[in-house]
Amino acid sequence: MPAEFVKALPILQKIRNSGYEAYFVGGSVRDVLLHRQIHDVDIATSAYPAETKQIFEHTIDIGIAHGTVLVLADGDEYEVTTFRTEDVYVDYRRPSHVNFVRQLSEDLLRRDFTINAFALADDGQVIDLHGGIADLEAEILRAVGNPAERFNEDALRIMRGLRFAAVLNFDLESKTFASMKDHAHLLAKISIERIFIELDKLLTADYWHKGFRDLLAIEAYPYLPDFSDQTALARLLALPSDFKFTNSVQAWGYLAHQLGATDGKFLLKKWKVSREFSSAVSDFLTAYHKRQQGDFSPEDLYKLGKSSLTLVEELFAAQNLETNFEHISVLDSQLQIRSRQAIAVSAGQIMTAFGIQPGPQIGQLYHQIELEIVKGQLKNTPQEIFNYVKRNFERT
Incomplete structure (x- = not known):
């Protein structure tokens, strides 16, 4: 047994010593059989929720209506769920009611796929009632x-x-x-x-x-949502079969590109993703379109971030297009600031020093200072920035 199961064995044994059945179940058992790293340790038992709570001193009702009790032991948390069957499902997703049962066989019958319908006893015995082991082998x-x-x-x-x-x-x-x-x-x-x-x-x-x-x-x-264009979707499969997306932003960004999205936000709004993720995908798309037009500029790196540019370059490499990872590294090493807040002189300090009143004039001037610093044409020091204002203030 993996260390995660060994550590959780006292939970199973305490339930069994109280007169009930208890097993490790679900995907973690499958992953053990496949010699894959496991994540969550799920426990199923013939004990009803109230009985589970009597066995353990520290518990939390996290889903007691569906039979799940969170057991706290030795600094760890374990979800312990009663064997159950389910009544008619509503909206093709959730059962209208669950029934607690004492038989493991009834619980395993409600699982989705045979490779997820295993149970593992504390003595290492695997209970496989639906041919899951044969399916794993095949x-x-x-x-x-x-x-x-x-x-x-x-x-x-x-x-x-x-x-x-x-x-x-x-x-x-x-x-x-x-x-x-x-x-x-x-x-x-x-x-x-x-x-x-x-x-x-x-x-x-x-x-x-x-x-x-x-x-x-x-x-x-x-x-x-917006996946009706089968031809566009199929173009994703033109990538080499051994290519793996680095992360979700790259995957969804390239998918959005194939679907003809210009910034990704309209598409992803329908998928109800976070604003942060939507923005990251949009930055990737912007970078992809810019890269199609030529090499990246310092402004591209500053506005879109090194990550977006690198993700794009990886996809260019996967398509056997010309790449220049070194160019991105050089741009990154030469960039003086990562955000406007890193400019050595604030807009307020410039207004005070030169008697500039609030309004569009200072905004335009400060934006120009930012761009000049990004392009490497102006050093990000107070002296250089003040000298730049002296030379350009009257022309703004």
């Missing part, structure tokens, strides 16, 4: 039970399936693939924020080519 992604039922219950599982294909380099099992295609229209009913999370993980995965190709193949794209 590198196949298969829905648990009837795939139509799984995707009708929660249509977000379609995007999760595409993401798993991209992360694990697994193929979609034929019936699962067909059902994902049949139910792709249900994505229109799912929160765009949740879809963005899954698509973002897909695009930044090692095998994003596979996941994105599957997204096109199941015809999910018409149900995603």
Whole structure:
């Protein structure tokens, strides 16, 4: 067992010593079997929430209506969830009601894919009731039970399936693939924020080519904001199959470029991303368009940042276009300021020294000072700036 499981074993053992069943479940068990690094340690138990709270001294009700209790032990936190079944789903995403049960088999039946339907006991035994180990060995992604039922219950599982294909380099099992295609229209009913999370993980995965190709193949794209142009989307796959996006900004920026977006903000507004992320993607797009016209300038570096320029250059390299990473490094080393606040003299100091009144005149002058410093034509020192004002004030 990995260290994370070993550390959590006392939680399982304390539950079992109290007369209940308890197992590690979910993606962490899958990742252990695949020898991948695990992240969250999830525990499922036959104990009902009230019973779990009686077992442990320190708990927090974080999702008790759905059977989850947060157990605090030795400075760590563990989500302990009661075995459960789920009633009819509403809005193709959430169950109208959950029922607590005592049988692990009923709980595993509600999981999305066989490779996520494992349980691991404290003695190291893997409980696999749906052929998940065979699917891991065959590198196949298969829905648990009837795939139509799984995707009708929660249509977000379609995007999760595409993401798993991209992360694990697994193929979609034929019936699962067909059902994902049949139910792709249900994505229109799912929160765009949740879809963005899954698509973002897909695009930044090692095998994003596979996941994105599957997204096109199941015809999910018409149900995603501004993704109706299949030809434009397919151009993403012209990148080398071994190319990996450095980060989300690069992935979404290049995707927006293929879709013909000029600044990205209009597209991303529909995806309801943060303003910060939207601005970063827009900076990338601006940098990409400028790079298509020639080498970057000092002003480009100052306004858009070294990160945006480097991300663009990486994509140029992936397309076998001429690149000049050294030019970006030189521009960065020569840049005297990173923001207006770094200018050695404030606008107020200039107004006081030269008797300039507030208004457009000082704004234009200070902006010109900023540009001259960025271009390297004016040293960022008080003396040089005051000399510049003396020479140019009457002409502003």
